[in-house]
Amino acid sequence: ISSSSNKKVYIVSLRFICLSFGFVETKAIKTIKKTQ
Secondary structure, three states, X not given: OOHHHHXXXXXXXXXXXXXXXXXXXXXXXHHHHHHO
């Protein structure tokens, strides 16, 4: 595996992690707003 493709995989996984964290965060905020 070349370093460039390795870097691509790393960036894609990072983006996916950020997206899933963002989704969880927005869901948590919505739930908190509902309970208040």
